[in-house]
Amino acid sequence: MSKQEVKVDWLENMAFEADISGHKVIIDAAEAVGGEDRGPRPKPLMLTALAGCTGMDVVSILKKMRVKLDGFNVAVEGDLTEEHPKQFSKMHVVYEFKGKDLPLEKLQKAVSLSEERYCGVSALYKKAIELTSEIKIKEA
């Protein structure tokens, strides 16, 4: 079994420095709750993990399919519960592809392979909440 570890060191106030496999990232709370906004908040990092995981899957699958992209981004929107602890109750992923005459079927195939078979972040989230997605295409 393989393991991954991350450590966050308290700096001051609400700020921490995370050591993520050697990469240092400051995380902090918003000013409204006593932080100084020196870095991202923790909960959006959950959305970032999902966007990055499925984004990497999709670019590498499309590369194997020889689909050339002029641009690509992934946006993840999470709905938070009203009650405490405030937590995501649903996430929606928007894949936006830019390119000329992009083959929709291959894009759909790449997205569904990531969602169903490759992305370990969505695999975990799906056990707890609803995940939905859509594809947008911008002609380059």
Add this chain to the structure above:
Amino acid sequence: MSKQEVKVDWLENMAFEADISGHKVIIDAAEAVGGEDRGPRPKPLMLTALAGCTGMDVVSILKKMRVKLDGFNVAVEGDLTEEHPKQFSKMHVVYEFKGKDLPLEKLQKAVSLSEERYCGVSALYKKAIELTSEIKIKEA
């Protein structure tokens, strides 16, 4: 209902630039899987979200309890499944406090308030996997 959104923009190869409430973070894959290690990998960001969330809870609860810390860090270790998609099957959180004559009962109380009542990241993860924790104290 409140919403949070994060977008990641594809840069090249496996690298993406995340925009997390205005904070830019590069995420990338390891060299072994075709990336260039320009930033953290997605899955460890899940651990970072948990460490930061519960870490911020604990420092703010202990501040209200007038417990003075000389140092504090949170390490989160995740066990990955062997089968694909490789995903966390368990996470273990180690809270390490540094200080003089720290009151163990208050530290335990702060940790359990975060775990049971405040931290929205662990609330979601607990629905999918097992979460465990321990407290370590280093005399300053």
